[in-house]
Amino acid sequence: MQLKSACRGLISAALFSMMATAGLVQAAGTAYVSNQEGGISVIDLAKMEVTGEFEVGGKVPRGLGVTEDGKTLVVAVRESGDIALIDIASGKVNKRIKIGKNPEFVRVRGHMAFVSFEPTSKLGPPPKGDKKEEKKDGGKEGGHDDDDDDKEPAKVAVVDLQKGKVLRNIVGGPETEGIEFTADGKRLVVTNEADNTLTLHDIRTGKLLKKVNVEKYGARPRGIKLSPDGKTFVATLEFGNNFLVLDDKLTPVKTVATGQTPYGVAFDRKGERLYVATARAKALEVFDAKTFDKIKDVALDAERCWHFTFTPDEAQILVACGRSDAVVVVDTQKLEATGRIADKKLPWGIVTWPRAMGSLDAN
Numbered sequence: 001m002q003l004k005s006a007c008r009g010l011i012s013a014a015l016f017s018m019m020a021t022a023g024l025v026q027a028a029g030t031a032y033v034s035n036q037e038g039g040i041s042v043i044d045l046a047k048m049e050v051t052g053e054f055e056v057g058g059k060v061p062r063g064l065g066v067t068e069d070g071k072t073l074v075v076a077v078r079e080s081g082d083i084a085l086i087d088i089a090s091g092k093v094n095k096r097i098k099i100g101k102n103p104e105f106v107r108v109r110g111h112m113a114f115v116s117f118e119p120t121s122k123l124g125p126p127p128k129g130d131k132k133e134e135k136k137d138g139g140k141e142g143g144h145d146d147d148d149d150d151k152e153p154a155k156v157a158v159v160d161l162q163k164g165k166v167l168r169n170i171v172g173g174p175e176t177e178g179i180e181f182t183a184d185g186k187r188l189v190v191t192n193e194a195d196n197t198l199t200l201h202d203i204r205t206g207k208l209l210k211k212v213n214v215e216k217y218g219a220r221p222r223g224i225k226l227s228p229d230g231k232t233f234v235a236t237l238e239f240g241n242n243f244l245v246l247d248d249k250l251t252p253v254k255t256v257a258t259g260q261t262p263y264g265v266a267f268d269r270k271g272e273r274l275y276v277a278t279a280r281a282k283a284l285e286v287f288d289a290k291t292f293d294k295i296k297d298v299a300l301d302a303e304r305c306w307h308f309t310f311t312p313d314e315a316q317i318l319v320a321c322g323r324s325d326a327v328v329v330v331d332t333q334k335l336e337a338t339g340r341i342a343d344k345k346l347p348w349g350i351v352t353w354p355r356a357m358g359s360l361d362a363n
Contacts, residue, residue: 034350035348062077071087074113104177214237218255233245242256243276304324310332
């Protein structure tokens with residue numbers, strides 16, 4: 001009898017341990033990394049290691065986002081010119097939606113996805129002294145080598161994920177990059193890298209409402225984020241080595257210096273700090289989100305760190321560093337890089353479930 005009781009106790013303890021572990025994994029969440037030379041890496045945030053991979057059925061997945069119910073991963077796939085909808089439970093692609101040539105940036109909002117794509121994708125020459133680096137990265141995201149002579153504007157496809165179809169295309173400028181929403185959710189702001197503009201569009205009609213030329217502040221706008229209070233936009237200017245602060249009407253307010261080639265940008269959830277990934281400076285730069293004073297440069301010691309995400313609890317930041325085949329882990333309290341997760345397929349973007357703040361997403 002005592003033996004049976006002891007066995008029952010051991011079984012109960014084991015079950016409790018398993019449940020606790022499952023609860024920890026659920027609480028910690030999962031990160032998804034798009035790889036330009038592979039599929040989607042799945043990172044268990046409780047273990048901080050890659051535990052699986054989703055195939056996307058095409059080459060060069062880039063932008064990605066998770067639906068608000070956490071069931072579907074939406075991935076832009078360059079070569080197939082579409083988005084793949086991956087069922088997260090099974091890891092299988094359950095639908096493909098044709099977008100157009102060179103789909104890149106993805107934002108998911110409600111049952112809608114907003115996907116930038118670039119029918120022609122040829123940039124002008126980089127600034128003097130940057131030709132070697134520009135060639136190494138294929139002009140942009142590791143492979144834009146189109147020779148089209150026409151300068152057809154880039155577009156943002158407005159996709160109904162429930163209906164599985166594109167509702168309309170919003171015409172941006174050449175080489176559309178980042179996508180952000182206004183505080184009321186009715187308008188879309190995009191960064192247009194090749195003509196150095198930010199454009200504001202009505203989501204329902206696609207109408208162009210405003211264009212902001214940023215060339216005098218710096219070249220090649222890339223990332224863009226709205227502060228949690230809805231009052232301030234920040235756009236990184238890759239070859240200006242700075243970011244531009246704008247008010248909620250997209251009026252420029254000031255520029256703030258950064259290290260070389262800033263790209264990914266995100267606020268923390270409380271809107272107290274702003275984080276900027278500077279690729280050639282190999283750092284995640286941290287600023288006060290109200291004054292924009294520099295707090296610290298977090299050395300990443302890694303190449304081509306473009307996109308990043310907080311973990312759902314905001315205790316850490318994961319930075320996708322493509323040319324170093326790694327995801328660098330940063331402690332948000334210490335503001336130090338504390339680890340690396342190997343990902344040997346040229347990581348591009350990263351998001352989490354539960355959804356968190358990051359350069360590609362916002363919870």
